[in-house]
Amino acid sequence: QDRDPAFACAMVDSLVKFYNVKMVEMHREKYNGQLAAFQEDLIRKQKEIDALSEQMETYRQQYGLLDYNSQTQQLTLGYAEALARSASRASVEDLKRRLDLLAEKGGVFQQMQAKMEELLSQRESIAAQLEETNNLVHRDENFSLMVEAPFPADKKSYPTRWIIVLASLFAVEFLAILVILLTESFGKTKA
Secondary structure (H helix, E strand, C coil): CCCCHHHHHHHHHHHHHHHHHHHHHHHHHHHHHHHHHHHHHHHHHHHHHHHHHHHHHHHHHHHCCCCHHHHHHHHHHHHHHHHHCCCCHHHHHHHHHHHHHHHHHHHHHHHHHHHHHHHHHHHHHHHHHHHHHHHHHCCCCCCCCCCCCCCCCCCCCCCCHHHHHHHHHHHHHHHHHHHHHHHHHHHHHHC
């Protein structure tokens, strides 16, 4: 207890500030761990995307696969039209060869496309979580709810010690009398 009101006010103010600083440090420490985990997840997911993209590029270059669904539709339509208009045997065989290649390699390519969409969606989700956690790390937050800023008291704010002792004495005497009366009345009702 300090007798100087200005010093006491400064102590309270510094306690509030220390509490805020300590809470911000604790939250930043917690969120920095999460931020590092999200960054590692994002790097790992990007590596998966890059590896799958390389595989898909190989299929594009070697087999001419770009989009399984649209290519299947277009080649089937082209093959049917070539047969209907009695196109040259070479063009019909070329279309047939391309359809067979699509049937052979297209399923794997379609699975790669679906996996790529899933990986891209996961990467976007991780990036959103990373951004949100990054905002939490760099957010300055006030953890103490201050109704009124501390200020030095003009006069003594607390009663003197003898008033506290006197009030305690009266309270103890009142409780003692109450207990005695209750035990006597309980004894009379039993008898």
